Amino acid sequence: MPRKIPNRELRRLSPGEFRNSARMPVVLVLDNIRSQHNIGSAFRTADAFALTHIFLCGISACPPSAEIHKSALGAENTMEWTYVENTLKAVRRLQEQGYTVLAVEQAEGALNLAAFRPLKHQKIALVFGNEVHGVKQEVVDACNGCLEIPQHGTKHSLNVSVAIGVVLWHYYHTIRV
Numbered sequence: 001m002p003r004k005i006p007n008r009e010l011r012r013l014s015p016g017e018f019r020n021s022a023r024m025p026v027v028l029v030l031d032n033i034r035s036q037h038n039i040g041s042a043f044r045t046a047d048a049f050a051l052t053h054i055f056l057c058g059i060s061a062c063p064p065s066a067e068i069h070k071s072a073l074g075a076e077n078t079m080e081w082t083y084v085e086n087t088l089k090a091v092r093r094l095q096e097q098g099y100t101v102l103a104v105e106q107a108e109g110a111l112n113l114a115a116f117r118p119l120k121h122q123k124i125a126l127v128f129g130n131e132v133h134g135v136k137q138e139v140v141d142a143c144n145g146c147l148e149i150p151q152h153g154t155k156h157s158l159n160v161s162v163a164i165g166v167v168l169w170h171y172y173h174t175i176r177v
Contacts, residue, residue: 015077019078021050023050026052026126027099027125028042028054028125029054029091029094030055032087032130032136033059033160035131035160037067039065040075042128042161042164044073046075053079064076101125101142102144104148104167105129110146111147112148113148113149113150113170114170126164
């Protein structure tokens with residue numbers, strides 16, 4: 001029977017070590033995320049995969065926040081983040097910095113996530129949208145493309161925090177193999 005590993009034995013980086021560690025060249029852009037729990041989960045997942053940055057846009061709440069902290073468990077203090085009121089401005093800024101910006105959205109011509117093969121050092125920004133309305137059309141139009149998570153059940157979407165985890169796991173698995 002395998003023994004569960006206690007936290008003290010996991011050899012996790014300290015916040016200082018994490019700030020100075022190598023990062024995946026991936027940025028999250030959160031477009032009008034309503035739920036602070038989803039924002040906290042995004043921080044925690046971004047920390048887990050050592051992403052570069054998070055952009056919080058529109059109505060997305062920002063740290064410090066007790067509600068964000070409930071899900072982030074401190075990752076809001078280790079991940080670099082910026083608030084930008086207009087998501088379109090964040091997208092354009094990232095493109096000017098050499099990022100390929102991809103909306104994670106159900107859209108005509110979207111690339112199935114299973115076929116997404118990023119290059120190891122390619123700078124990628126992933127835009128995730130509002131829990132009800134998704135990524136705004138003007139933002140989709142400005143992106144370099146769209147990724148779609150294949151789904152086969154009766155629902156037509158995943159919770160945004162789950163979608164972030166699915167896409168980042170695929171990215172991580174693809175570049176680490």
